[in-house]
Amino acid sequence: MVEEKHQLTKKNEDFIFRFKKIVAQNSHLSAEKIEEITDEVTAELLAAQGTGTTAVQLFGTPTQAAQKYLDPTVTAKKLHDYKFAPLALDTSLVIFMLFSGVFGLSLFFAKQQANQGAGIISLLLIAALGGSIYTGIILKLTPNPKAPENAPSNSRRWLYLIAAVVAWLIGFLILGLLPPVINPTLPPVAYIILAAAAYGLFRWNRQKAGLKGGFFAISQLSQQARLDSAKTKK
Template sequence: MSENRELTKKNQDFMFQFKKLLAQNTKLDGEKIDSIASEVEAKLLATQGQGQTATQLFGTPTQAVQQYLDPKKTAKKLFDFKFSTLAIDTSLAIFMLFALVFGLTLFFSKNNRNQGAGIISLLLIAGLGGSIYTAVVLKLTPNPKAPEQTNSRSRRWGYLIAAMVAWILGFVVLGMLPAVINPTLPAIVYIILAAVAYLAFRWNRQRAGLKGGFFAISQLSQQARLEAAQK
């Protein structure tokens, strides 16, 4: 078994917690624990040079243990989710971020009625951004359910550029909406909306079994790319 000193500090911490959780399972003997730990460590050593962390590969130590002890409860992969679930998750993340930033900007600004974003443009920007980003990630990530993918590098770049142009144009156009239909709300309202969006964000993830960081779709895409590269 490779020694932990060869792992990065973060991966060493991950392995420490992972082994500790494995040892707490009374159904595993020492030999089985060493076998599982060796397999996980080997994967970490093989991928950490590529910038992949233990969290990106396995999630939390608890989730990693679950993958080995109860595969049926293993977290879903990118293409196991519906487009709508991923788009809503990403849109809510964008809305939370923008609403909080606008709320704080307005709160600490003296001229707080002339700054920030109108509520309609904020809603549409979040929805547009979340949908475009989700569509691009799904298009550019290798899909094991569709093995015969013929997207050339130029075509992938075309998707990315088209998405960026659509996002920029949408942002500019929505930012030009007149105040009469796109009012700027008080700072506290934006902060409250950010909190409400967070609750919806957590509910959507629990309902769908979606796990990961702030932008879960990015982590899922990284995992899918790594699995495709290992085949």
């Protein structure tokens, strides 16, 4: 095993322990190969740990981390292997679920505020706008091994970020001003139901696109791409 393993946090040590156990129980790999795989994952986790990235953000669950070793015929897809649409839909649905869940609960406990900023049309459009902008900026700023010559300069990175924030704020403000006649506030239960329906669509899109990880999978994919890029530069 790697000598630096003791430097892992308690949570990350537990992650490695469960990862190794899953690989050992569900594969026919030799003990030496399992140790080699565990060392590889531990080294990646140590590198990410220094930037404050958790094991879940980097790999997902221990089962998800072990999957590519349990099924060698499946090659894990990288960020730039995915098309824009499924990534944007994934992120938009997460935003919609969070907003609709919060609106549903807040309106349920404070019905006198039912007409303040929770219109269904603005909610849908804000989620779509936010998901699209966030996906676009992540794809622009994350190193792409297939087109390293197109990597943006630091000044251009800042321009992208500023433009994204401005676009989000302007869109948020404009959509928040939509009149109730075309942007009605729904009953609290309706928002909860919509959040559940969005979760179903979220799971379907994940399965169809092959996306894995936490809620914001694109962030996890971006972090992995940055770690891979850093390795190639060494």
